[in-house]
Amino acid sequence: MLKDLLFKIPKDKHSVEEITSLLEKHKEIKFVSLVGIDLSGNDTDERIPVKLFLKDINTFFEGAIQTDGSSVVLPGIATINNAKLDMVADPDADWFVSYNFENIDEDTGRPVGTLRIPCFLIHEGKAVDSRHILKSSIEYFEKSLFEMLKEHPEALKDYGITVDDIEKVVATSATELEFWVKTPNDEAELEALSTSQMLQEQYWKRTKGSVRTxxxxxxxxxxxxxxxxxxxxKEVGGVKSSLTETGSLTHIMEQLEIDWKYSDAVQAADNDLQVRILIKEVFRANGLDVTFMAKPIDGVAGSGKHTHVGIALKLKNGKMINLFTATKNHYLSVFGYAAAMGVLKNYEVINPFVSATNDSLKRLKPGFEAPVCIVTSLGHTIEEPSRNRTVLLGLIRDLANPYSTRFELRSPNPHTNTYLCVAAIYLSMIDGIKYALMNNKTEDDLLKELSKKPGEDADYLEKDRAYRSEEDVFEYYTEAERVAYFGKAPATIYENLSAFAKYPEKLEVLKQGDVLxxxxxxxxxxxxxxxxxxxxNNRIINHYMxxxxxFKRLHCPENALDLDVSNWMTINELRKYLMKDTYTTKSLFTRIKEASAAGDYDKVSQLQLEMDEKMKVLREIYSAYKKNLLDI
Structure with missing residues (x-):
């Protein structure tokens, strides 16, 4: 059945005649959905009957479909009293067909399909959606780099070409997706998960049963x-599942990763969305629940979405040149060093587009192979590519394949809005490249600046910071050294968003071209x-409650030792401090709710940190208390 289905209409098949012919041939495709991406990364979804679409196809292609924008995340733009949005189809992207395998079309015997057409969201004549922001940022990047190459033709000398040989600049991207999968309504013991992780019992192990399927x-x-x-x-997280009497597996709790090929930046973000939808549906059909949360379980490895970026030149003769690959005895080219410096210098204002949820910042903790420092690694020697997994910006090199050189940002998570994240990365990279080309910097100059020690003067990077380390940054440096050398990582969403106001000169970098x-x-x-x-207020506190x-008293007073009594007294005091109000005192939860209602977000941020720390202590003490009891 699958071989007869239409899964994709590529960007070169989007004429009215071709679309009409394909939809008339594939009668199982019953609906069309225009897919716009709001600023939170949510995708719109609706069902327009194909008959209506074909009847008015020219309006779809040449005009716009109106919708209510108050239900998408565009605050301050699409408001209740000014909510009209126009949805304009994007012909320059692949269009995927989504199939409902639980709804079989009677006439064809095939699953009912929906053609998902990527679109832009237009408000008062201006595009305001994530897809258009990425597309515009890439257009600005490619145009700016091309203009700089015309102004600085010497930058192409080592490649043996001139600007007249270039057909276009190509910005490429790719994502790797990690996720947790489990049996619905099952909860694994934290200690079992943590132990399995420390013993590396799951990493690259063979998948079995419904997970394998x-x-x-x-x-x-x-x-x-x-x-x-x-x-x-399989990834590092998970525990061994249980075998039932019928031979099937239950109590499944595993972490997986799926990788796929790169594409141009906008298509790569579209592909990322399509893969997440596909994974959710396929695992659900196999009776399994998937979560893309960055940190679904405290104390266990979270899920990342490493995001790869590269730059190439497509020449008029068809040849491709990777602009990051070194042309001399170096780790990188001038463009590669400069791009890395642009990302590292401006990362404080990139980060709000990378980590925008509470669990995303919980993932970025020392000890879980998630980055906490603004730092890169190039390799101990040019002949030995870096394998340092503790840095923010990894350099991927293959000495046998010069086309593969690229950067890997290790901080994104599955819920990161890839469109905005990649847009911010490229806007930062062009800032670094501009610095290098306008100041005639060589590879030696840039490597020296990128490798600077804290306190050393630099023309572009900050004096008091370091940006490169070949060491394990969690083990080699103390926490104080990490903060001093690489900056203090934000601990809450409020702290992360505060970077916009704290670093106005860096924010200007993201405003280039009037895109962001x-x-x-x-x-x-x-x-x-x-x-x-x-x-x-509505999820975390309720869950903590x-x-x-x-956490109930488990010991019998007549059999308890003084340690058991002492532990319980500490536990009970923490319980009351966190959630119990009295006539004279307010609990920590109440104080958070009151600060939220008053709009005192700085106070909410501070209280959130206290709340999370108190909950961590409470769990640890209760675990110790429970383990010391014989008769439970």
Whole structure:
């Protein structure tokens, strides 16, 4: 059945005649959905009957479909009293067909399909969606770099070409997706998960049962969609599942990763969205629940979405040149060093577009292979590519394949808005490249500056900071040294968003080309802020309340030792401090809610840190208390 289905309409097949012919041939495709991406990365979804679409196809292609923008995340832009949005189809992207395998079309015997057409969201004549922001930032990047190459033709000398040989600049990107999969309504013991992780019992192990089936089905479907999957495997997190009497597996709790081929930046972000949808549906069909949360379980490895970026020149003779690959005895070219410096210098204002949820910052903790420092690694020697997994910006090099040189940003997570994240990266990279070309910097100059020690003067990078380390940054440096050399990582969403006001000169870098302008940035900030406050008050505190109520006294007073009594007294005091109000005192939860209602977000941020620390202590003491009891 699958071989007869249409999975994708490529960008070169988007004429009215071709679309009409394909939809008339594939009668199982019953609906069309215009897919716009708001500033939170949410995708719109609706069902327009294909008959209506074909009847008015010219309007779809040449005009716009109107919708209510108050239901998407565009605060300060699409408001209740000014909510009209126009949805304009994007013909310059692949269009995927999503199939409902639980709804079989009677006439064709095939699953009902929906053609998902990427679109832009237009408000008062201006595009305000994440896809358009990325597309515009890439257009600005490619145009700016091309103009700089015309102004500085000497930069192309080592490649043996002139600017007249260039057809276009190409910005490429790719993502790797990690996620947790489990049996619905099952909860694994934290200690079992943590122990399994420390013993590396799950990493690259063989998948079994329904997990194996779902993983293989995902890879097969990705191939059919033309996404060119490269690998699927188990990650570090998880515990061994249980075998039932019928031979099936239950109590599944595993972490997986799927990788696929790079594409141009906008298509790569579209592909990322398509893969996440596909994974959710396939695993659900196999009776398994998938979460893309960055840190679904405290104390255990979270899920990342390493994001790769590269730059190439497509020449008129068809040849491709990777601009990051060194042309001399160096780690990188001038363009590569400069791009890395642009990202590292401006990362404080990139980070709000990378980590925008409470769990995303929980993932970025020392000891879980997630970056906490603004630092890169190039390799101990030029002949030995870096394998340092503790840095923020990894350099991927293959000495046998010069086309593969690229950077890997290790901080994104599955819920990172890839469109805005990649846009911010490229806007920062062009800032570094501009510095290098306008000041005639050589590879030696840039390597020296990138490798500077704290306190050494630099023309572009900050004097008191370091930006390169070949060491394990968690083990080699103390916490105080990490903060002094590489900056202090934000601990809350409020601290992360505060970078916009704290680093105005860096924010100007993201405003180049009027792509991420003040209106867009403010709308994004408002949306993230609202989600942060709402989640704390309506989800995190409620979850903590349930957890606190589950911490009950377990010992019998007549059999208890003084240690048991002391532990319980400490536990009970913490329980009351966190959630119990009296006539004279307010609990920590109440104080957070009151600060939220008053709009005192700085105070909320401080209290959130205290709350998380108190909950951590409470869990540890309760675990010790429980383990010391014989008769439970």
């Amino acid at each position: 779902a993983l293989e089905q995902c890879l097969d479907l990705m191939e059919r969609y033309g996404l060119e999957p490269e690998m699927g495997h 302008n003040d209106k867009i940035i403010n709308s994004y900030r408002l949306g993230v802020e609202k989600r942060w406050i709402t989640e704390i 349930d957890e606190i109520r589950s």
